[in-house]
Amino acid sequence: MEIRKGPGLRALPSMTLLRELTDQIVLDTVFEQTPVTRAEIAQHTGISKTTVSESARRLEAAGLLLPAGEQRGRQGRVGTYYQVAPTAGYVVAVDLNPTRIRLCAADLFGHPFQQSALPPAQPREPARVAERLRELVADAVTEAGSDHGRLLAVAVSVANPVDPATSRVIPLADTPYPEGLIQPQETLADLVEAPILVENDVNLAAVAERWHGAARTTDSFAYVYIGAGMGMGLVVGDQLIRGARGVAGEIGYLSVSSQPAGPGLGRHGFARAVAGGFHPERGQDGGQDGDQVAVDVARQVFDRAARGEAEAQAVVEREGRTIGEAIAAVCAVIDPEVVLLGGPIGLHPALLEPVRAAVRDLAPLPPAIEVGTLGDTAVLHGALALALRRARTDLCARPGPASR
Amino acid sequence: MEIRKGPGLRALPSMTLLRELTDQIVLDTVFEQTPVTRAEIAQHTGISKTTVSESARRLEAAGLLLPAGEQRGRQGRVGTYYQVAPTAGYVVAVDLNPTRIRLCAADLFGHPFQQSALPPAQPREPARVAERLRELVADAVTEAGSDHGRLLAVAVSVANPVDPATSRVIPLADTPYPEGLIQPQETLADLVEAPILVENDVNLAAVAERWHGAARTTDSFAYVYIGAGMGMGLVVGDQLIRGARGVAGEIGYLSVSSQPAGPGLGRHGFARAVAGGFHPERGQDGGQDGDQVAVDVARQVFDRAARGEAEAQAVVEREGRTIGEAIAAVCAVIDPEVVLLGGPIGLHPALLEPVRAAVRDLAPLPPAIEVGTLGDTAVLHGALALALRRARTDLCARPGPASR
DNA sequence: TTAGTTAGGAAGGGGTCCTGACCAAAGATT
DNA sequence: AATCTTTGGTCAGGACCCCTTCCTAACTAA
Numbered sequence: 001m002e003i004r005k006g007p008g009l010r011a012l013p014s015m016t017l018l019r020e021l022t023d024q025i026v027l028d029t030v031f032e033q034t035p036v037t038r039a040e041i042a043q044h045t046g047i048s049k050t051t052v053s054e055s056a057r058r059l060e061a062a063g064l065l066l067p068a069g070e071q072r073g074r075q076g077r078v079g080t081y082y083q084v085a086p087t088a089g090y091v092v093a094v095d096l097n098p099t100r101i102r103l104c105a106a107d108l109f110g111h112p113f114q115q116s117a118l119p120p121a122q123p124r125e126p127a128r129v130a131e132r133l134r135e136l137v138a139d140a141v142t143e144a145g146s147d148h149g150r151l152l153a154v155a156v157s158v159a160n161p162v163d164p165a166t167s168r169v170i171p172l173a174d175t176p177y178p179e180g181l182i183q184p185q186e187t188l189a190d191l192v193e194a195p196i197l198v199e200n201d202v203n204l205a206a207v208a209e210r211w212h213g214a215a216r217t218t219d220s221f222a223y224v225y226i227g228a229g230m231g232m233g234l235v236v237g238d239q240l241i242r243g244a245r246g247v248a249g250e251i252g253y254l255s256v257s258s259q260p261a262g263p264g265l266g267r268h269g270f271a272r273a274v275a276g277g278f279h280p281e282r283g284q285d286g287g288q289d290g291d292q293v294a295v296d297v298a299r300q301v302f303d304r305a306a307r308g309e310a311e312a313q314a315v316v317e318r319e320g321r322t323i324g325e326a327i328a329a330v331c332a333v334i335d336p337e338v339v340l341l342g343g344p345i346g347l348h349p350a351l352l353e354p355v356r357a358a359v360r361d362l363a364p365l366p367p368a369i370e371v372g373t374l375g376d377t378a379v380l381h382g383a384l385a386l387a388l389r390r391a392r393t394d395l396c397a398r399p400g401p402a403s404r
Numbered sequence: 405m406e407i408r409k410g411p412g413l414r415a416l417p418s419m420t421l422l423r424e425l426t427d428q429i430v431l432d433t434v435f436e437q438t439p440v441t442r443a444e445i446a447q448h449t450g451i452s453k454t455t456v457s458e459s460a461r462r463l464e465a466a467g468l469l470l471p472a473g474e475q476r477g478r479q480g481r482v483g484t485y486y487q488v489a490p491t492a493g494y495v496v497a498v499d500l501n502p503t504r505i506r507l508c509a510a511d512l513f514g515h516p517f518q519q520s521a522l523p524p525a526q527p528r529e530p531a532r533v534a535e536r537l538r539e540l541v542a543d544a545v546t547e548a549g550s551d552h553g554r555l556l557a558v559a560v561s562v563a564n565p566v567d568p569a570t571s572r573v574i575p576l577a578d579t580p581y582p583e584g585l586i587q588p589q590e591t592l593a594d595l596v597e598a599p600i601l602v603e604n605d606v607n608l609a610a611v612a613e614r615w616h617g618a619a620r621t622t623d624s625f626a627y628v629y630i631g632a633g634m635g636m637g638l639v640v641g642d643q644l645i646r647g648a649r650g651v652a653g654e655i656g657y658l659s660v661s662s663q664p665a666g667p668g669l670g671r672h673g674f675a676r677a678v679a680g681g682f683h684p685e686r687g688q689d690g691g692q693d694g695d696q697v698a699v700d701v702a703r704q705v706f707d708r709a710a711r712g713e714a715e716a717q718a719v720v721e722r723e724g725r726t727i728g729e730a731i732a733a734v735c736a737v738i739d740p741e742v743v744l745l746g747g748p749i750g751l752h753p754a755l756l757e758p759v760r761a762a763v764r765d766l767a768p769l770p771p772a773i774e775v776g777t778l779g780d781t782a783v784l785h786g787a788l789a790l791a792l793r794r795a796r797t798d799l800c801a802r803p804g805p806a807s808r
Numbered sequence: 809t810t811a812g813t814t815a816g817g818a819a820g821g822g823g824t825c826c827t828g829a830c831c832a833a834a835g836a837t838t
Numbered sequence: 839a840a841t842c843t844t845t846g847g848t849c850a851g852g853a854c855c856c857c858t859t860c861c862t863a864a865c866t867a868a
Contacts, residue, residue, distance in 0.1 A: 011425075012429075012449070012450055012451060013422045013423075013425040013426045013429070013451070013455075013855085013856080014422075014855090014856065014857085015422075015822080015823050015824060015855075015856065015857090016823090017422070018417045018418075018419075018421070018422055018823085018824060018825080018855090019417075019823080019824070021415075021417040022417045022824085022825085025416075025417070037846070037847090038846070038847070039845075039846050039847075040846095042846095045416070046416055047416060047417070047825085047826095048825065048826055048827080049846080049847070049848090050825075050826075050827090050847090050848075050849085051417075051824075051825055051826075053846095053847065053848075054824085054825085071846085072834085073834095073835090074834080074835075074844085074845075075833095075834060075835045075836070075843070075844040075845060076832095076833075076834060076835075076843085076844045076845020076846060077831085077832060077833055077834070077844085077845050077846040077847065078832095078833070078834070078845090078846075079845080079846050079847080080846085080847090218648075220647070220648040232737070234737070234738065236640070236645055237643070237645075239641065239643075241640055241641075241738055242739075243624070243738055243739025243740070244622075244624040244739050244740055244741035244771070245739055245741070245769050246739070247735075247739045247768050247769045248737065248738045248739035249736075249737065249739075250736050250739070250768045251736055251737065252736075253732065253735075253736040253766065253767065253768045254733050254736050254737075255659070255660065255729055255732070255733065255766070256659065325659055328657065328659070329657075329658050329659065329733050329737070330737050331651075331657075332653075332654050332655055332656075332657040332658050333636070333638070333652065333653065333655065333658075333733070333734050333737045333738060334638065334645060334647055334652045334737060334738060335646075335647025335648050335649055335650070335651045335652040335653075335654070336647070336648055337648035337649070362657065362659070363657065364651050364654045364657045365649050365651045367648070417824085417825075418824090418825065418826085419824075419825060419826090419853075419854050419855060420854090422824090422854090422855060422856080423854085423855070426855085426856085441815070441816090442815070442816070443814075443815050443816075444815095451856085452856065452857055452858080453815080453816075453817090454816090454817080454818090454856075454857070454858090455855080455856055455857075457815095457816065457817075458855085458856085475815080476865085477865095477866095478813085478814075478865080478866075479812075479813045479814060479864095479865060479866045479867075480812090480813045480814020480815065480863095480864070480865055480866075481813085481814050481815040481816065481862085481863060481864050481865065482814090482815075482863090482864065482865070483814080483815050483816080484815085484816085
């Protein structure tokens with residue numbers, strides 16, 4: 001998963017460019033296959049043995065690699081295994097959502113060594129939320145101490161769109177959560193040296209499914225989240241599509257047949273259709289505490305349908321078709337190889353077949369439709385993946401603390 | 405505009421990589437600012453003077469650069485201007501569409517030096533069309549002779565989707581043009597050495613608008629073509645989005661309010677709505693010769709509306725809204741910075757305001773909506789741009805004929 | 809005429825990668 | 839047990855690329 005670099009930073013040809021490229025490849029190889037000997041790295045990458053050795057020496061001197069035992073059992077000289085040093089650095093991922101704030105610190109392999117959470121601040125004001133965020137991150141950093149090296153990246157997940165140019169959170173006019181009004185980059189700026197990455201939660205869930213989940217084998221898919229709110233994360237050619245202003249994937253605005261667009265009624269066509277389908281009286285204007293209610297109502301409908309109530313079954317059928325329509329629209333626009341369903345409502349098994357049928361019926365070239373496999377940890381995993389990606393690429397560009 | 409490289413071809417660090425990078429940057433600079441001296445290149449790129457000189461020497465030896473006069477009028481030593489050699493190579497672009505086959509040969513600056521066209525073969529059979537294509541390309545190559553160096557790339561535009569993995573044309577089941585049944589790569593394989601690029605016509609029109617047209621200043625936009633057929637070209641982060649199976653941008657399948665999706669009726673929702681709006685009796689099943697008719701009918705409606713006929717004005721208004729709905733759907737999915745309208749129908753000025761109003765009303769964050777500026781030459785220009793991009797990047801990787 | 813300025817080249821240094829030879833040690837073979 | 843083969847790692851040498859520094863030629867400005 002690449003996060004596009006700005007075209008401004010065009011790398012000039014130079015010796016250091018070459019060296020960093022080599023180091024990056026060697027380090028990546030060690031990440032991929034741990035532990036590994038120099039000779040294996042050379043064979044796997046195609047780089048000559050001597051160059052690999054040289055690079056490994058640099059990386060060890062920089063504190064990024066460590067010898068890890070001996071390769072025995074085969075003929076010939078005993079090789080020395082290498083691994084990434086446990087003190088090479090660590091990353092922090094934060095999921096900032098209306099229900100709670102969750103944090104996860106992990107080493108560069110993505111193995112978490114620390115997790116914590118806080119319930120939402122009371123009263124729920126932006127300043128309070130910001131304070132809690134600071135608190136949680138500060139605690140994590142002090143607790144990590146220097147056992148894991150230095151902090152290399154922080155990724156924060158938010159429920160709002162994020163401006164891709166500035167990484168600023170875009171407040172939503174219609175559902176102003178206090179969590180959506182704080183700017184993590186400003187909030188944490190004086191607390192951490194590392195780069196602070198901010199990204200939308202559904203996008204991050206998509207990233208997670210790409211790394212560990214159901215989209216491991218494809219580089220072009222859409223992750224459709226349907227819960228109290230809805231959204232979509234889009235990965236095309238292994239790149240996360242964020243849109244010019246960060247609102248790519250706002251599929252709640254799609255028009256669908258049961259909620260056709262009309263003057264003043266068109267906004268949230270799809271979102272209204274889904275919410276209205278489950279709960280005709282409410283629509284989408286539930287407000288903050290209504291969110292859980294929306295999911296609960298949907299669950300009740302699913303339960304009634306499972307018990308055989310014809311009316312509820314019809315609702316499920318219709319909802320599946322509505323979702324299928326939205327997915328078909330997405331397919332007509334960007335043609336993903338796979339579409340994953342996620343979120344408390346989207347994951348419900350009763351929905352899958354109706355959705356598939358509708359997409360089959362409507363999409364030009366229907367994609368595979370599957371369900372996400374990561375559940376509600378997807379967001380945090382995605383933030384972790386984002387931070388990791390950044391940390392790993394930064395490692396070689398700026399040699400570790402040992403070399404300064 | 406980048407056409408994504410496969411991740412398999414990961415460049416290994418090496419001296420030649422460095423050299424090729426330098427040469428590419430130098431050559432690109434000469435393309436950008438012709439004529440230019442070595443010193444200017446050095447200053448502009450940040451590469452040292454000696455390195456630039458060395459690179460220029462290589463490129464001149466390879467026949468890619470030529471001295472072009474002297475830099476006078478300022479203090480100091482007289483500099484020698486350099487330009488790209490006229491014999492460095494050339495590219496060929498072909499627009500293969502049901503109306504005619506057009507060809508354009510151009511030097512590496514994109515200046516055409518040869519243009520030709522053939523009317524469609526009669527009878528219109530795939531074998532005949534293929535023969536005409538071969539004929540046209542063969543003529544172009546012989547006529548180009550060696551005045552322009554060797555042929556470096558051929559780009560062929562087709563009205564069908566193209567599989568991004570194999571570059572094969574995907575036949576359309578519902579409108580089987582004979583042009584859509586031939587595979588340019590196979591047809592031309594024994595005729596040309598150069599790589600043969602095949603791409604969808606609307607995608608290429610989008611590429612053209614990015615290079616020379618209305619999208620010069622943005623790297624994320626959608627080009628919506630509405631004529632007899634309809635389609636969309638999508639550029640995100642300066643990359644052309646082709647979709648997993650090449651059918652990204654098939655917006656004819658979008659569901660819109662005036663043509664809601666329903667069992668067996670949902671396919672071509674948007675396409676049907678547009679066609680049906682102008683010509684209620686026909687729908688979209690016009691067949692081959694019906695295409696021009698569809699455009700003519702639309703034109704008549706526009707004319708009647710211009711003369712003040714209320715009914716026709718209402719049709720235009722409704723059509724604009726329908727198109728706006730489709731664009732809003734696109735915005736909800738990928739959030740382009742700009743949306744360009746193109747095609748004989750889409751370009752009509754009477755449509756612009758209704759479309760804008762509808763998008764303003766329906767899209768989450770409405771983009772700028774403009775009209776394409778390249779008219780019906782857009783496709784050929786786009787093919788040219790595609791071929792040029794490929795040719796220019798290949799130039800340095802494989803040194804010119806002089807060095808073999 | 810003289811001083812300042814500029815494009816290009818030459819020399820030398822530092823760095824990176826590669827090839828091929830070499831070495832030492834472990835397992836395999838006899 | 840002795841020898842052979844294999845193998846990871848190092849060493850030496852060479853090719854190549856880029857950079858800094860200095861130099862020169864040629865032009866303009868005064």
